[in-house]
Amino acid sequence: MMAEEAGKLPLRRLEPPIQKFIKVAIPTDLERLHQHQHNIEKFQRNSQWDKLHQEHINSSRTVQQLRSNLREMEKLCGRVRSADTEALEKLVQPIRDRASTAIQEFLRIHSDAVNRPDVPVIGKDSHEISTASYTLHSDGDTDIPGSPVTQTQLLLPEIPPEQNAAESWDSLAEDLLELNGLVNEFSTLVHVTGLYTPGRGEITSLDAGNIDDILNNAGVALVNFYADWCRFSQMLHPIFEEASNIVREEYPDATQVVFARVDCDQHSDIAQRYRISKYPTLKLFRNGMMMKREYRGQRSVTAIADFIRQQKVDPIKEIENLEEISTVDRSRRTIIGYFEKRDSDNFHTYEKVANILRDDCVFLAAFGDVSKPERFSGDNIIYKPMGENAPDMVYMGSLTNFDLSYAWTQDKCVPLVREITFENGEELTEEGIPFLILFHQKDDTDSLEKFQQEVARQLISEKGSINFLHADCDKFRHPLLHIQKTPADCPVIAIDSFRHMYVFPEFSDLAVPGKLRQFVLDLHSGKLHREFHHGPDPTDSTPGQLEENREVASSPPESSFQKLAPSETRYTILRDRDEL
Incomplete structure (x- = not known):
């Protein structure tokens, strides 16, 4: 700590150059950004797409200038000694909050006007809660103080996906999100410097x-x-x-x-x-x-402590009366254990499995006289699938064998086709294997059921090489736009390889035996990418004709879900495992 402080200076020595950024450079950039916002709203309202595209580009340049000025101010603040942290925080907070609000208002042009879920609502703690370029917020969560949604905003037309302005907006939004991460990262850096007390933590x-x-x-x-x-x-x-x-x-x-x-x-x-x-x-x-x-989750003391408290909560709810079984929520997967005694090897194994899979299933347990009617052949465990009419399934293995119990329970609790949300998107993306996704309306359970059945029938052997997922069309409107689709086109099946997206021809083709499996195999063989560029693979061509007749098509749509991956405004990403 002494060595770190040796090169630091009192705030009074560094305040004049810091003030130049606070009072001149950054306010100038923010005023320019506000003017860009006004122009963008005007051009979009009048459907002047070429002018809108150029304004997006000009806005990105201003964002880059603002980012540069913030980084320079950050370097100066990093040279201030820790004793002056509180005074430094008071000095920079107003301009930091102003910058954060300006970015938030800019992003709301689209997040409210056309209900684009890829543009998050950013609050003062977004550096803690945003785990990726996308952030999900609850329906109706749009009343943010200081950023009213006007009727004019709500009437802005959606940018047609074929217009250059749609792509330039995506680029601008990413720049703004990165800038917001820098603003709040800077906030955290200033704040935690004053909290750090070396040697206190029992790590x-x-x-x-x-x-x-x-x-x-x-x-x-x-x-x-x-x-x-x-x-x-x-x-x-x-x-x-x-x-x-x-x-x-x-x-x-x-x-x-x-x-x-x-x-x-x-x-x-x-x-x-x-x-x-x-x-x-x-x-x-x-x-x-x-x-x-x-x-x-959030990188805050409170959030991490709360997370540990949640992990210490018993995941197993005790059943006091077997009549409670009739009220089990059949919209969730449920495991029920019937045991003679709580203090038994059978229950301890069950308890260990429940702790591991607590986020995937509901776990219930009954003991003694309460469980006796269900223990006619000894302790046992059953699985109640989702759906009112779905029959129970009984675990037939050893109750004390953890590996068998865990494998059986995991198979029941973790579905083959998982739902992707903005909360788990980072986790799924980081697994590093392509997505096969069904986009469907939330209440369209029939399409989901057909998709699940065909995945189980045709693709079980591909588990581990591709993630089988389903997504809400409305929430994931933006990835649909990337493949020239809208929620009105759902259900839609697509593959996201993390480089490009490929669309399954027709949802009705799902019923064609082997069609879905071939779609996945064509991804692995490179055929999907090859055919997108050069048309269908030739079946009858001489070697000379192939190159002569080949016409290079445009590239397939870029990956949309790759943006859900861990953000560089939150992590240092290792590009190559050799960096370890």
């Missing part, structure tokens, strides 16, 4: 010699995989330590909850073992087993 450093022992003996462990040179890791350190202090007071038993960290530069073998692809990564472990879902 366990993991290495090859102790990692298995510590994690295996911890009920719940949250592990921070970081690199010292990563600025996001640096920002997280004091927050992680403070959260650890709070949780330790509530759970003093060291084996109940463990906060730990891995320096990935020093222990690249551990980073590779857990497939770390970005810094910082917060992974959750239970009794040594890594959970599939890592922590992707």
Whole structure:
């Protein structure tokens, strides 16, 4: 800490150059941005698409200039000594808030006018809650103070997808989102500097010699995989330590909850073992087993502490009367265990499985006399699928065999075709395998059921090489526009390879035996990409004719879901695993 402070200066020495950015450079950029917004609304209202396209380009240039000025101011603020942090915060907060509001209002041109879900509503804590370029907000959540939605905004026509202005808006929106991340990242950097108290947090450093022992003996462990040179890791350190202090007071038993960290530069073998692809990564472990879902929430003391509290809540609800079974919510997958005693190996195995799959199923349990009518052949576990008329399924394996119990329960709780939302999009995208997606209206369960049946019938062998997903047409309107579709065209099936998107010819073709499977196989073989560029593969051509007659088509639509991947305004992304 002393070495870090050695090069720092008092605020009074740096305030004059900081004030030049606060009072002149940044306000000038914001005024210019406001004028761009006015012009964009005017051109879009009048359907002047060429002028709108040019205005989007000019706006991007202003955004880049504003970003440059903010970075320069950030460098100056980073040289201020920690003792002056509070005064520095008061100095920069007004212009930071003004910039954040300006970006928010600019983005609302489209987020409210045409209901584009790809443009998020940005609040003051968006650097904590936004996990990707897309952010989902609840229906009707549009009344943000200081940013009223006018009737004029709501009447703006949608940009036709074939117009250049549609593409230039997407580019501008991405620039604005990156700028917003910078604004709020700067806010966090200034704020946490004053909170950091070295040595207070009880964080366990993991290495090859102790990692298995510590994690295996911890009920719940949250592990921070970081690199010292990563600025996001640096920002997280004091927050992680403070959260650890709070949780330790509530759970003093060291084996109940463990906060730990891995320096990935020093222990690249551990980073590779857990497939770390970005810094910082917060992974959750239970009794040594890594959970599939890592922590992707707010990077704040309160949010991390609340997350751990949630993990300590018992996922199993006890049934007091068997009549309660008739009221089970059949819109959710439910596992019910009937046990003679709570203190038994059978129940302890069930409890361990429930903790791991708590986010995927509802878990219930009955004991003693309450469960006796269902224990005619001993303790047992049943699965109640979704749907009022779906029959129960009984677990036939050993109740004390964790591996069998977990595999059976996971098969029932995690569907073959999962729903993609803006909350889980980052997680799914980071798995790194292409998406086969059904876009359907929320209440169109028939199309979803047909899709699920055909995936199970034709593509079960492809599980692991492609993700089978379904998405709400209205919420994912933007990806549909990329493939020249609208919600009115749903149901629509498409593949997103993370480079391009390809459309399945017709939903009715789903009933053609093997058609869906061939669509996926054509992706893996490269045929989809090849045919998009050069037309259908020739079946009867001489070698000379092929090149002579070939006409190169435009590129297929770029990936839309790739934008849901971890954001560079929140993580340091490792482009190559060799960086470890």
